[in-house]
Amino acid sequence: MNSFGHIFRITSFGESHGAGLGVVVDGCPAGLKLDLEAIQHELDRRKPGQNPLTTQRKESDTFELLSGMAGAVTTGAPLAFLVRNEDQKSADYDHIEHVFRPSHADYGWFAKYGLRDHRGGGRSSARETLARVIGGAVAKQLLQTACGLQIEAWVHAIHTLELPNWPASLLLETQAQQWTRCPDANLAQQMADAIENARQAGDSLGGVIGCRIQHVPPGLGAPVFDKVHALLGHAVLSINAVKGIEFGSGFEGSRLKGSEHNDEFYMEGERVRTRTNHSGGMQGGISNGEDILFKTAFKPTSTIMQDQRSVDTAGNEAIAKGKGRHDPCVVPRAVPIVEAMAALVMADLWLRSKADRI
């Protein structure tokens, strides 16, 4: 299924080398004042060609709104957005028409469907995340308007270069000015250098993205299967190249004792707070009003500018050549995608929560 969400639901379509990519955003309440420039801004954050570190594929990635608004507000009808592909060089992919690229979706999709659209990975291309960023941008505005909830992600690690702690407070402006989207200026420079070195070596790097969701109303999340972090996990793990996710204390927390890990409650005025936040903003899968915190791991980009041994669709050994225009490290561009997926989950849970009580 190419849809995600129960009430606030997006349906994504399109391929990297077809007419374009698009998304239908269903379930957005009527009467939301929608800032279309803010949506374009989110797209610009994930756009290729922003700086020397990203793929030199040139796409303006401007969207057309096809439906769902009257004047400046949403009408309750589904919003639909279309982004045309522009800089397609399908011939760039001729060399892999019959060869499965190592660690790409090529072989799995071929095994699934008995055929594949080899041009740019077709539907499995990360270009599909355009649709998610647009849907997430609508979700962000809904959440901001409805309950003040805010979502910020950042580059937490590139290769072995890693922030030592959760950043206490993000300097969004500064971050945005840095290609790497790492809030520590020194580390950011080292990361940029590492990415450039990888590019020159025809190699690629992975990393970690951190995310903080602030001003979360307590009580979001659905019982049992649709816990906040289970849905966030579903959403974020579905992003291309993601291999893991952890919430709050995460894997490290499994090495603590209960007496060290438990988050004691106290009152801050009228508000129930916790002294620590190992839980990462949710307990029993329901938000408790503290910041939701998670980190997610990206493997190094599968496309490298090196020859690799592989097999072809006929079952013969073959060489997968490294060609084309690709990011040596997708992590910085993935920051708005992580935010978007988180926003989609939170918007859905916010709307669902309206039916919690009689």
Next chain:
Amino acid sequence: MNSFGHIFRITSFGESHGAGLGVVVDGCPAGLKLDLEAIQHELDRRKPGQNPLTTQRKESDTFELLSGMAGAVTTGAPLAFLVRNEDQKSADYDHIEHVFRPSHADYGWFAKYGLRDHRGGGRSSARETLARVIGGAVAKQLLQTACGLQIEAWVHAIHTLELPNWPASLLLETQAQQWTRCPDANLAQQMADAIENARQAGDSLGGVIGCRIQHVPPGLGAPVFDKVHALLGHAVLSINAVKGIEFGSGFEGSRLKGSEHNDEFYMEGERVRTRTNHSGGMQGGISNGEDILFKTAFKPTSTIMQDQRSVDTAGNEAIAKGKGRHDPCVVPRAVPIVEAMAALVMADLWLRSKADRI
């Protein structure tokens, strides 16, 4: 929603201190020979009171099959199972009727619903996982019969005691005989000692569970949002106390370069194989026929036998007393639960895959 799955779907109900727990298993194909003893065996694996390390709550946890079979086979009608609660001591929970236990679901659920069933955590109790283990046991048999797929989980770490590698081959019999479900006998003994020490100190421990899915047909997984690992993430993260999940190389893989991480293809007879399996059995979210591998982190049990500072439902500071019968470490008992959730996802994807091609 208390349902999980698109075609093979379970619906869970019940509370730890009500009449019982149950599950409806919908979408199981007709004609499956179902071994009810094997289902009971899975329940026994998660049962409390199995050994000195687990809670001394005594429950026989035997299920009644309410519907869905004629003779020894499934009919296509929904299977329904009921497990009665037996050893309920609701009075054990009087001391927390108005106090939120730190790091439990208590406060979040209260914020969500404006009330809560404090007895044993009510619906948020890990006793709910009974329903999942039953549903997963059906899914396991379906998968075994339909395509030979097998799922094995094990205790990978308790507190700071951790296996150094993915276990190459599990000795299931041996493992089953060990309370800790760790395949390394020496480490298993150290883990048992650590849990016993924690119990005596009124404290609790967390850990990591590993899981291997073997004999996976290539081509499972749904496009874009329902990638194999996104659904496994959703499923496993919804288990009580889980704080993270990683697939294949996981977080460590983000520290490798693409040239190190990529899994090259080769032919093994007619079969496409990869030389390494950093991808953990899936690429682009679609299974490639290699073993699916993941690890999942459990926080230490929230219930400890110590007084903790907290607040009550009226907004006053209060002490949450440590009382009741609880596991100092739930990780060993969670092994069949992880397997069950994985089986639910794989069974659903197996059935979905039947509509992949014309």
Next chain:
Amino acid sequence: MNSFGHIFRITSFGESHGAGLGVVVDGCPAGLKLDLEAIQHELDRRKPGQNPLTTQRKESDTFELLSGMAGAVTTGAPLAFLVRNEDQKSADYDHIEHVFRPSHADYGWFAKYGLRDHRGGGRSSARETLARVIGGAVAKQLLQTACGLQIEAWVHAIHTLELPNWPASLLLETQAQQWTRCPDANLAQQMADAIENARQAGDSLGGVIGCRIQHVPPGLGAPVFDKVHALLGHAVLSINAVKGIEFGSGFEGSRLKGSEHNDEFYMEGERVRTRTNHSGGMQGGISNGEDILFKTAFKPTSTIMQDQRSVDTAGNEAIAKGKGRHDPCVVPRAVPIVEAMAALVMADLWLRSKADRI
């Protein structure tokens, strides 16, 4: 799928000759005071053996509540109900083990699943509607509490005996006292006679049920596919033996001109009303605050006490014998079932409507 509803969702299980029938009611808001006797009263309305006109199968049809309440109110957890089968005489069905009964589900289910549970029709028995009546009874109480909405159905026709008009105002007490559930006392007596005559002839009768939903908030219904009457149609057509449904002016309305059929608006104080109600309470699939009105057609019961020509599972000509305990006319007992299905739809739409506007 054995589930129905998007937010307020029931999952039904059980067979007529297994352990029992049951239902999980998911999505009911927390804090609803639930009157369990009122639920039992609805079950009693559909119970067999109420009077000489219905099957003499004796079932107390009392339910056990398995989960979802604390004290007198719902907790937000799923409600689960179980009704044990008591008066099963499976041997009654030995004669049809291999013969397909004409106009029963027997052949279709055999073709679908390659096997069937012949005892009492198994899962295709109308006894399954127990689950719906319970779920609908919860929905009714939710609607009554939340917005005062009320649902009343009645027998509109039996065989060729038919009410000339929509009954202006139902006398519920009187109706309940009459076996036929027809609000016109004279016609009710004729209907009772006709049913008794059919019973003596070993034959069966069909009929029509009418339904009125009052105090409907304007604005319910979902855009495009989930129009109020589309969902009501889905729900009611899924009741055993139903062959048609029409809303407001229905099929007769297709013989009017627009100038005759249109419902003009006027103001009644602050409230927008229509002078006529050919639309049956909804326009463009959205409720307009007028009464929702529909009629639904039931075919005559398929089981008759006569020999009929048929075929068996081996593909041979065979005689389907008329045996067992059956209603010569199910229409009176189906009145609470129609109400229940309508209530399920309206409760779901009510909860969905909470997310309509920012």
Next chain:
Amino acid sequence: MNSFGHIFRITSFGESHGAGLGVVVDGCPAGLKLDLEAIQHELDRRKPGQNPLTTQRKESDTFELLSGMAGAVTTGAPLAFLVRNEDQKSADYDHIEHVFRPSHADYGWFAKYGLRDHRGGGRSSARETLARVIGGAVAKQLLQTACGLQIEAWVHAIHTLELPNWPASLLLETQAQQWTRCPDANLAQQMADAIENARQAGDSLGGVIGCRIQHVPPGLGAPVFDKVHALLGHAVLSINAVKGIEFGSGFEGSRLKGSEHNDEFYMEGERVRTRTNHSGGMQGGISNGEDILFKTAFKPTSTIMQDQRSVDTAGNEAIAKGKGRHDPCVVPRAVPIVEAMAALVMADLWLRSKADRI
């Protein structure tokens, strides 16, 4: 929700006076050879301006395929289609900006969303059915290829002019040549005259569409809630202006006795057949291999060229003026829409049936 279907699922978007209408078709199996001209042909069948009887709004209604194919076959990725609006005269609707048109969606949508897009009915316009016709055209091709299933609808009645029987065999070519889509040439002429008379009087007519689904594999339909006719009912009742649906013997069948109505089985070679088909091709909600037959009632078009009393958004009495370009009778143009909705249901059930048996 603007989506319909469980496995084969369409998502519709767009408004009559926005950029255009579109549809995402998800779940279509890979490898289907798709005839795009045949899809356009279906669109042409519902197009306005085909003949003097329909609205003179001029739209070419040609679609652009945005995604989902490689060469001539589907890839398993979602198909997306866009139809641009061309002949929009939004000013035509200025006179109803604040007035609710009788029997239109205007008031209900205003009550629901607190605002409405008055231009051409916005999202509630029957122009939305473009999306369904495209999706249904894909479904038709899938069904034709996969199992030979075919769907034919026709105009069964206009106003009081009605076919006496189910047409035994349709002459598709002839029918297509007649504006009314009634298979009886004489009656067709009378219908055309009646529609022309209504147009001249500024009035409108309703009617009935019949539909026959041939070559249906036995065993389609899902248990309990998703019976074939329940889903067909849901689908067809969601078409604009539909007020009722009946299957097989329908409402008339409720006036027969069981001994008259039951469809006896016999063998036709290897195939199980019924001598009569009062059941309309399904029993217990599961297809039995006979033709599926249904009729559906359309109310007269709400827009008439006459002044009508109404109220405005401020709650004042007002006159709704009759202006604009509209069909005096939509029934002929709705024939392909009914077929499309039926095709969507059958394609979904066909794909679902693949998981029926182990």
